Amino acid sequence: MEKIILGMLMMRGLTIYEMKMFIDDNLASMCSNSSGSIHTAIRKMLEKEFIRYKEEDNKKIYFITGKGREAFNNWILQPMDRTRAKNIELSKMFFFGLSDPAKRKGIIKEYIERLKEEHSKLKAIYKKIILDKDNIMDNGIKMAEDDPWNEEGFKKNTFTGSIEDTISDVYKYQLAILQYGMESIEFEIGWYSKYLKNVNF
Secondary structure, three states: OHHHHHHHHHHOOEOHHHHHHHHHHHHOOOOOOOHHHHHHHHHHHHHHOOEEEEEEOOEEEEEEOHHHHHHHHHHHOOOOOHHHOOOOOHHHHHOHHHOOHHHHHHHHHHHHHHHHHHHHHHHHHHHHHHHOHHHHHHHHHHHHHHOOOOOOOHHHHOOOOOHHHHHHHHHHHHHHHHHHHHHHHHHHHHHHHHHHHHOOO
């Protein structure tokens, strides 16, 4: 959770409520969106001096420090590790032989329906992002230029020296993760549907 929050604060200063909304809208499939997890991570990062906050209009706006940017940059350049991506729900299938046979097919069918709902949501978001690309880019550039809380974040990670290039890169990789999410769900739907056809419950 700490690295996710540092990533968000690299882009701009945020309240805890805004962090939660961002996770709900963009990262719910990757991490917990519970307020408790966010508060715990915030407390730890304040202690490490990775972040600070200022109060404005009775709200705490959190922003990244130079130390936090360094921690973020160290983390993001580490090789990706597939073993850290755990799907605890697969353990249900592993132990399914211990469940009531009369209920197994229904559980899998219900899961497939949930996957289809999630896929539809992601597809709608994807279409909206593609159609609204110019507006998203313009808003991202304006946000990066105008955010008073971002002196140690985004502005110091524009490696080409161009805010426009960096916003374009952010858009490109976030879109790629959305595509990954849709294709992962498509694979699961296909796998579980095939399993239902071929297995005698």
